[in-house]
Amino acid sequence: GAVVSQHPSRVICKSGTSVKIECRSLDFQATTMFWYRQFPKQSLMLMATSNEGSKATYEQGVEKDKFLINHASLTLSTLTVTSAHPEDSSFYICSAFRNTEAFFGQGTRLTVV
Amino acid sequence: RKEVEQDPGPFNVPEGATVAFNCTYSNSASQSFFWYRQDCRKEPKLLMSVYSSGNEDGRFTAQLNRASQYISLLIRDSKLSDSATYLCVVSETGGGNKLTFGTGTQLKVEL
Numbered sequence: 001g002a003v004v005s006q007h008p009s010r011v012i013c014k015s016g017t018s019v020k021i022e023c024r025s026l027d028f029q030a031t032t033m034f035w036y037r038q039f040p041k042q043s044l045m046l047m048a049t050s051n052e053g054s055k056a057t058y059e060q061g062v063e064k065d066k067f068l069i070n071h072a073s074l075t076l077s078t079l080t081v082t083s084a085h086p087e088d089s090s091f092y093i094c095s096a097f098r099n100t101e102a103f104f105g106q107g108t109r110l111t112v113v
Numbered sequence: 114r115k116e117v118e119q120d121p122g123p124f125n126v127p128e129g130a131t132v133a134f135n136c137t138y139s140n141s142a143s144q145s146f147f148w149y150r151q152d153c154r155k156e157p158k159l160l161m162s163v164y165s166s167g168n169e170d171g172r173f174t175a176q177l178n179r180a181s182q183y184i185s186l187l188i189r190d191s192k193l194s195d196s197a198t199y200l201c202v203v204s205e206t207g208g209g210n211k212l213t214f215g216t217g218t219q220l221k222v223e224l
Contacts, residue, residue: 006156034211043117043200043214044157093156095212102212104156 002026004096006105013084013112020080021108023094029074030096035067038091038107050077050094084112116140117215119201125221130191134218136184136201143213146177148186149200151217157200160186191222 005024013019023033031052036044048069049057056069068080081088093107119136126132138146146163161168163175163184174187184201201215 036214041121041216043216046211046213049211091154101159104158107154107156109154 002106003028003098003103004094004105006094006108008108009106010109011111013110015085015112016083018080018082019084019110020078021092021094021110023077023079023096023105025075025096025098028096028098030077030098031074033071033077033094033096034102035069035077035079036093036095038093044093047079047092050079052077081110084110086112088112115216116213117201117203119215119218121216121218123219123221125223126191128191128193128222128224130222131187131189132191132220133188134186134199134201134220136186136215138182138184138201138203138213140203140205140213141182142205143182143203144206145204146175146184147202147204147212148173148175148184149202149214151198151200153198157202157214160199188220191220193222193224196220196222 007022033050035047038044047062050069050071052071058064071077089112094105095102117138148160149157150160151157161170163177167176172189176185198217198219200217202212204212
């Protein structure tokens with residue numbers, strides 16, 4: 001069964017609106033979770049590292065005010081895409097390590113129209 | 114230059130064939146190496162870790178050459194179910210740190 005659960009799996013939203021994506025570790029605690037984005041035919045690119053109880057660490061070129069990350073508990077991290085635009089349409093995936101293995105959520109396909 | 118480079122393919126092979134994928138990485142500080150499999154519109158799943166001495170898991174064999182910063186994956190006796198994108202992944206330190214993904218190599222196994 002799933003080790004990391006991500007919700008929703010698919011969302012369509014209008015330009016200018018915000019979308020929240022949840023990532024949960026199901027049977028373990030994750031002080032750190034990772035958020036990736038994947039455009040068609042491209043590799044997964046790390047957007048940010050979510051840290052429980054502290055601020056997220058963003059990769060170069062990722063706007064922290066646009067991609068809000070909250071890691072309020074040891075099993076839940078959320079990514080909110082604020083004021084979404086069509087160019088934000090992508091596949092967003094979270095991951096967390098259980099022991100030394102990385103597990104990924106099922107991904108969220110975001111389409112901004 | 115990309116941190117992790119792979120031939121994107123696609124590799125179209127008949128069932129039963131042997132196929133090899135190559136990957137190079139640019140960060141000499143990389144310490145951990147993996148092959149992940151990603152099916153279309155799905156999340157990546159770990160296929161196998163890659164160790165310095167090389168390792169095998171059934172029909173899959175992974176090799177690492179640190180001097181050349183080169184990783185390979187060999188699939189023997191290809192099955193239709195092997196059709197997927199294979200991602201070469203490296204990490205600077207062991208478990209818990211961020212992973213850097215290659216763009217992936219697409220494999221299509223045909224009858």
